[in-house]
Amino acid sequence: MTTPFKPGRRLLADADALAAASPLALADSVAEAIGQELGQAVRLVSAELETNRAVQAEFGELVTPSAVVTAVQSQKGRELRTEVTAQLEGNAAYSASVRFAFAEAIDNTDEVSELFCPGSAGWNSELRDRLRDDSEFSTLIEAYDGTIGLSIGGRPVHIRCYRGHVLEVVSRSILGADFVLSIPGDVFIDLMTAERNRFMETAMSGEMRSTGSGYEYLRMTSALMRIIDHARAMAVTAGYAGSESNLDTNLQVA
Structure with missing residues (x-):
């Protein structure tokens, strides 16, 4: 197990802009990139997508991703759950956010504060x-x-x-x-x-x-x-x- 990231840890700082496809395809690409930063042992357990429905990104438009760890929790002493919110920004009118939850098996929970x-x-x-x-x-x-x-x-x-x-x-x-x-x-x-x-x-x-x-x-x-x-x-x-x-x-x- 890698050392758990704390809430507030910024992710995707060096990520390239993504070419807009469908919102779900964008979310999938971002989840893969976040998973690589969290560690190869993590698995995606949930994702909630919220888009600005007034305007959709045009196909091929470049969308810039950013993400932050919002919560880290040990569940039953055997699994580390890391929640991440990602923001997808296209042109001035388009935005979307995705709330991800990743899980990883752990042996030691000492580094995971309840706070x-x-x-x-x-x-x-x-x-x-x-x-x-x-x-x-x-x-x-x-x-x-x-x-x-x-x-x-x-x-x-x-x-x-x-x-x-x-x-x-x-x-x-x-x-x-x-x-x-x-x-x-x-x-x-x-x-x-x-x-x-x-x-x-x-x-x-x-x-x-x-x-x-x-x-x-x-x-x-x-x-x-x-x-x-x-x-x-x-x-x-x-x-x-x-x-x-x-x-x-x-x-x-x-």
Whole structure:
């Protein structure tokens, strides 16, 4: 087994532009190139393609690929799962993204931190402990009785709150979330590795989308920003983002 790549690792830096064919053919070519960088032992287990349906790349047009590792997780101690989001950029109007998952058999999981996979059970547990110890976050939710929902790279995170207290952070709460803020995996990595918390700019740019109660989403905006502060601190702890100097000074990195 090769040393696992950490989230935030950029791939395809030296990749040649691809001649546009069908979106599926493009995705297949990109998957092969990513697989070669991850190691010959990996196998592709899933791929989700999302294209800009307004404009399609013309046949033969050059499309530039880029990719970033968004999550790494050990499954049952026997398999390493690496998630990668690839972007395909053609002319100014065409774009597509593909979310891949690759798997590789492993013998040793010591180098795979639970914090490498946002939304995993270990990541949720760490976030829960941080939020419970954060007096500022308690103040932000002191009048809130509900569930804040996130979807990070497709993994749901439900933060159940009751009047200043964090009851649980789990993949799915019994009654569901009041709203769900969907953050694509590569967008989440950008939030984690930016020099400062860019939550508001990212939200205003349309890179994240909210479903459910718009009222509760707006009411919890400051709480969401604080959650991102803690997620950024967790990324520093895991060793795949920046340094403590880029974090909110009120946060302590474990």
